[in-house]
Amino acid sequence: MGKMSAAVGSVATLAAEPGEDAFRKLFRFYRQSRPGTADLGAVIDFSAAHAARGPGPEAHKVxxxxxxxxSVSDHDAHRAGLQPVSKWQAYGLEGYPGFIFIPNPFLPGYQWHxxxxxxxxxxxKPNVCNLDKHMxxxxxxxxxxxxxxxLRCKEVNKRRPRSLLEKLRWVTLGYHYNWDSKSKWLLPVGFRVSEPKQGS
Structure with missing residues (x-):
């Protein structure tokens, strides 16, 4: 418990420093850790929180x-590869209206689709991604x-150059936030999403 409290305190200190973007600082904090070594004590674990609703510092917020x-008929949900809305479990956080976390609403196999x-x-394009700054x-x-x-090549070869998709880290739909100018603008997004095919 002491370790978790310390982690929460250290993350809070990171986010509270004046003059620096809180999200960016937290992002760097977790990104710098080696895989499997990050202290995730301050991260909200929705699965643990809603299963146990234990005494942890974040559990009461869920x-x-x-x-x-x-809002969505069972027929339309099925066409999109989703379970009926009545089977979804949805969670939010106190003090954050509009934030909804839905663990796996998909029918079996449709996550891959x-x-x-x-x-x-x-x-x-026109969506903005992390590669745009360099290419x-x-x-x-x-x-x-x-x-x-x-990606079809199963052979793992460290000398093989990574594909662009392997270098892709994020894509912004709709509003795009410019970290340099601290401004955002609306992107015209107009994709037609195809209906999932069975087994794809």
Whole structure:
């Protein structure tokens, strides 16, 4: 418990320093850790919190969110590869209205479909990604097509150059935040998402 309290305190100190963006500082804090060595004591674990609702410092902040069961019909949910809304478990955080966490609303096998959709469609222009700062728009035009042959290669070779998709870290849809100018602007996003096929 002492270790967790110390972790919460150290993260709070990181975020509280004046003159620096709190999100960026926290991002660097967790990114600098070697895999498996990060102290995750200050991270909210929704699965543990809603299962045990124990005495941890963050557990009391997790609340059950009510969803409108009529917002999406069971037929439409199934077409999108989702379970009926009545089976979803939704959680929020006290003091953060509008934030909703839904653990795995997908039908079996459909997570892969949506991962592929994200990589194929959402990485396309006009959406902004981390590669744009280092490459021209033509070089990042269709990351999926440029990378799919690399990704099909099962052989792990450290000398092989990484594909662009392996270098992709984030893509922004809608509002894009510019870290340099601290401003945001609206991107015209207009993708047609195809319906999942069985077994894809």
């Amino acid at each position: 609340v059950r969110s009510q969803l409108s069961l009529s 949506w991962v592929k959709q994200c990589l194929k469609l959402y990485s396309q 021209t728009e033509e070089q990042t035009q269709d990351l999926w097509e440029q990378s799919k042959e690399f």
